[in-house]
Amino acid sequence: MEEMLRSLNKDEILEALSHGFCHHCQPLLHERIRTILLKNSSGKVNEASSSSDENLERSVLVNMPLNGSASNSDSLSRGLGKQCDSPDSTFSLKGNRQSHFDLSLNDGISGGSSPENGLTEEEKECIRYSQVHIKKDFTLVENVNGRDINVLQGLELHTGVFNPTEQKKIVEFIYRLQWRGKQGKLKERTYSEPKKWMRGKGRVTIQFGCCYNYAKDKKGNPPGIIRDEEVDPLPPLFKQMIKRMVRWNIVPSTCIPDSCIVNIYDQGDCIPPHIDHHDFVRPFYTVSFLNECKIVLGTNLQILGPGEFSGPTSISLPVGSVFILNGNGADVAKHCIPSVSSRRISITFRKMDDSKLPFKFSPDPELVGIKPLIFSPLNKNGNLQNQHVPPLNGNFKKLKLNKF
Numbered sequence: 001m002e003e004m005l006r007s008l009n010k011d012e013i014l015e016a017l018s019h020g021f022c023h024h025c026q027p028l029l030h031e032r033i034r035t036i037l038l039k040n041s042s043g044k045v046n047e048a049s050s051s052s053d054e055n056l057e058r059s060v061l062v063n064m065p066l067n068g069s070a071s072n073s074d075s076l077s078r079g080l081g082k083q084c085d086s087p088d089s090t091f092s093l094k095g096n097r098q099s100h101f102d103l104s105l106n107d108g109i110s111g112g113s114s115p116e117n118g119l120t121e122e123e124k125e126c127i128r129y130s131q132v133h134i135k136k137d138f139t140l141v142e143n144v145n146g147r148d149i150n151v152l153q154g155l156e157l158h159t160g161v162f163n164p165t166e167q168k169k170i171v172e173f174i175y176r177l178q179w180r181g182k183q184g185k186l187k188e189r190t191y192s193e194p195k196k197w198m199r200g201k202g203r204v205t206i207q208f209g210c211c212y213n214y215a216k217d218k219k220g221n222p223p224g225i226i227r228d229e230e231v232d233p234l235p236p237l238f239k240q241m242i243k244r245m246v247r248w249n250i251v252p253s254t255c256i257p258d259s260c261i262v263n264i265y266d267q268g269d270c271i272p273p274h275i276d277h278h279d280f281v282r283p284f285y286t287v288s289f290l291n292e293c294k295i296v297l298g299t300n301l302q303i304l305g306p307g308e309f310s311g312p313t314s315i316s317l318p319v320g321s322v323f324i325l326n327g328n329g330a331d332v333a334k335h336c337i338p339s340v341s342s343r344r345i346s347i348t349f350r351k352m353d354d355s356k357l358p359f360k361f362s363p364d365p366e367l368v369g370i371k372p373l374i375f376s377p378l379n380k381n382g383n384l385q386n387q388h389v390p391p392l393n394g395n396f397k398k399l400k401l402n403k404f
């Protein structure tokens with residue numbers, strides 16, 4: 001038995017031991033095993049394994065290598081050989097500790113972080129960014145108030161933004177949050193789970209930055225942001241995700257999110273048809289994890305039964321992708337997630353309207369002034385370059401990466 005366990009990696013052991021456990025017990029078991037493994041490997045509990053508030057924060061106050069610049073393959077093909085300028089090369093590096101929950105931009109790149117591959121962090125970030133694929137041409141023409149319009153105008157799907165290694169870190173972190181919510185270690189309005197466990201019952205939600213009411217609550221508060229309720233602030237890992245999305249030109253620097261909702265959908269869970277409340281400005285952004293699922297869209301969505309919704313069109317949301325809702329796609333079309341066939345997690349990041357900020361809210365300085373990567377039209381000799389797509393396994397040393 002011991003021999004057999006030794007032959008498995010950590011994830012396989014976790015999977016084998018927790019298979020069949022309910023969604024309450026699985027994160028708890030994961031957490032316990034991880035703590036034992038960390039204890040064994042370091043002789044004492046690693047800071048990332050502790051579940052105290054302070055250590056949870058500390059474990060994610062980590063140094064994300066942001067001193068680089070990149071382009072996705074389209075802009076690289078327009079601009080490869082051009083200099084990449086990083087206007088915020090010194091942006092907000094906090095602490096030096098490496099952590100289990102660090103998002104490192106070179107994760108998953110062939111050759112990993114070994115120094116022999118000869119790539120700088122900037123070059124690795126270029127490669128990662130070049131792997132992001134963007135789709136913006138969603139079309140569904142519907143007649144609205146007597147006019148034919150594209151009700152999906154404004155939607156964008158960016159795939160490959162968070163790679164499998166990063167997804168795993170983020171999901172593990174979310175399980176830890178879920179566990180802490182269950183233990184009553186998060187603020188009361190941060191964590192909520194549906195009372196009844198049946199198909200179409202809803203989903204677990206974890207809110208950061210503001211308390212959002214989906215429907216009139218028992219105190220009579222209307223739907224929207226409840227300004228006098230407090231929830232926990234955005235965790236550092238989620239801020240790292242936001243920084244990446246801004247740097248990679250996914251999130252405009254004019255609309256940097258200051259709140260988010262984590263949705264944990266167990267099998268059968270759903271979110272009914274809705275248009276997001278205007279207490280949040282547009283655009284807003286949904287990142288998907290664990291399992292691909294379809295988001296159903298249209299001006300007229302049908303409720304067929306518990307968790308069963310239908311509509312004129314749907315878009316598949318791959319894991320690691322960022323789906324942007326803006327324009328008609330956010331405000332004319334409704335959207336919903338019908339009952340999922342297997343567990344899925346999403347994080348929807350949103351910026352609050354200034355006039356709806358919670359009374360005790362103060363902007364997070366780490367999220368102020370993040371700048372997107374910029375590609376200047378010159379190569380290292382000051383000449384314009386030929387346009388070509390970067391060789392992903394090729395020599396990125398050709399790229400001259402300037403820092404301010």
Ligand SMILES: O=C(O)CCC(=O)C(=O)O
Nearest residue numbers: 261263271286337346348
């Ligand atoms: O889970 C998703 O992809 C959608 C979430 C959503 O629509 C919401 O939180 O309002």
